[in-house]
Amino acid sequence: MISEKMKGLVNNNSVIRQMFEEGKIMAEKYGKENVYDFSLGNPNVPAPEKVRETIAKLLESEDPVIIHGYMNNAGYPEVREKIASSINRRFGTSFDESNIMMTVGAAAGLNCALKAILNPGDEVLTFAPYFVEYKNYVANYDAELRAIEPDTSTFIPDVEALERSITSRTRALIINTPNNPTGVIYSEETIKKIAEVLEKKQKELGTEIFLISDEPYRELVYNGDEVPYVTKYYDHTIVCYSFSKTLSLPGERIGYLVVPTEADPSGELFTAITIANRVIGCVNAPSLFQKVVAECLDEKADIDFYKTNRDILYKGLTEAGFTCIEPQGAFYLFMKSPVPDEKEFVTEAKKEHILIVPGSSFAGPGYVRISYCVARDTIVNSLPGFKRLAERYGLC
């Protein structure tokens, strides 16, 4: 009935689906407030009020044929120009509308970029642990994702391992900072080292290697850390941005791609990416929300709410005896499982009505991902359960 490629995905899907169904059954059985669901990365703070105001204003003042209509597949030129100016102002770059394509979120942006550059048999590298969809996105174009193993003491990219991993078939490296699932931010030093290795390997192998920076969590930063703007360090960079988390609009599917002129002197890559947007079926990013985000580029959802969540959770877990890196950004905490098989720990946690995701789902076995974009009470009320788990495993 279904295609060969989809069969594996369907089988794999049922595991996650099962978890989701289990959560629903648990909520019915024990009451929603007694189930601590940390499994999803769905923002739980509302969009800034300005989003609502901007929609209302646009509906009052603009021609519906324009705001709900087709435009160039790359997006409205004035929206792209405003985004370019905003990036330039904040990061000292010099983009204009010709460098920006509006996308159906970062997921579609990644697909457009990969479709534009990958041939069958190419390799794409990424640092483990990583967002599991990268594997599926790369497989869409018959290329192969290869993961570089982490230094689990820091989860900072192992740049020497990167150098060893690059072959003549390596077409791209995907990075994600602030990182899902670890919450680590790659420092300027790390980005510079990555850029150096890619430059060196490009020369050595006579190939072009793209650095694809997936940045949905760029604005979710808690300790005042800088998130370096990657195009400044390496020419062959493509940035995939999403407003899903910054503006709490994940369902609206709105983001953009940045293709610097240095990566694309002839404009051929931008044309290819724009055609990919059309051909994969997106056609264009949703029109009204293109205009909305252009008016909300200096807005943020209440990031401090996540910061407080992080602080309470991190303190509670480490005090209970668990080992975890303090997340610097995003809204995930990657915690070491007290037993090598973290799936066993995930099952134990369920007995405390705590739902967490096995690290294996992110190519990070031995760890679990805890999403803290949840109600404050969920965190506070889950801590006694985590404490009991720690006791049971002899961590305290």
Place this chain on the structure above:
Amino acid sequence: MISEKMKGLVNNNSVIRQMFEEGKIMAEKYGKENVYDFSLGNPNVPAPEKVRETIAKLLESEDPVIIHGYMNNAGYPEVREKIASSINRRFGTSFDESNIMMTVGAAAGLNCALKAILNPGDEVLTFAPYFVEYKNYVANYDAELRAIEPDTSTFIPDVEALERSITSRTRALIINTPNNPTGVIYSEETIKKIAEVLEKKQKELGTEIFLISDEPYRELVYNGDEVPYVTKYYDHTIVCYSFSKTLSLPGERIGYLVVPTEADPSGELFTAITIANRVIGCVNAPSLFQKVVAECLDEKADIDFYKTNRDILYKGLTEAGFTCIEPQGAFYLFMKSPVPDEKEFVTEAKKEHILIVPGSSFAGPGYVRISYCVARDTIVNSLPGFKRLAERYGLC
């Protein structure tokens, strides 16, 4: 720099782009009101007022975390249930939410369906002339689109030719009614004949052949013709619908897929299509507009405006001596070129500041497509130019 697959698309794209640029230059040179641009299928009547009212109401009354948030990849269950009920009420079917997946327009819907069912080397059939993107969508999954030649006296599908074209590799037939570019509606008799042939061939070859019905123009019907609901005639049907034209929301990318239980007793196909939605990068259809369309299922943009456009254009062109089928639906008129090479005619038309698309772009050489979703004046004021063209070619 770019992938092999994209190279052909980029080269092909420049032809259309050139036309677009040419139109802009002409508008600057001669004034916008003196250029008659019939090249694009962009609705020019506004969305019904209820769309604006519904957005305003939702923003006032609903939780932003819900209306802009993630939901199941298939869409909000209550939206899907409302759509199922609306189809059931109008067409006598018996769908529920489990048969409906919300999509980023019909283009993404087609891609999800094709990704779910196609293996490399499969064949997909369609009747020429056809929407040129079908070829690209099918190629995304390394399958091949094969066109069945038209009977140009009617542009009604040649069902005998369909029967001859089906092989053991045939995985699907895409139909599009009301049709882009001809404006023809397939009658119940035609649909029944198509279903019979597909049934017969499925048995004969021991294969499953899907009938994929692309229906963005379902509501754009001018003579009171019925557009048969295809799932009633053939089990292995998938319907791809879009609100782009019905509600004049093409930029918002909102539509749905119908997967009847008869086509998918185990639910495996629906699961695969839902995963495809995620994996191609759409993730889900835009959230706010899912809720908007669910409240506007009985609304339509001003279809009568297109009908009057059609009447004026068809009368003007036939009186001038041109040969064309009267469109029954959609907003395109497919006119016979007075010379075999319609590109020559397209060039001649430009001298009258008339922009039309060569039929070759729809696998319909010898014809031109005229989109009449334009201002009334564009049609009225273009007619003297069409008349001069007819005289020049000795048609009158």
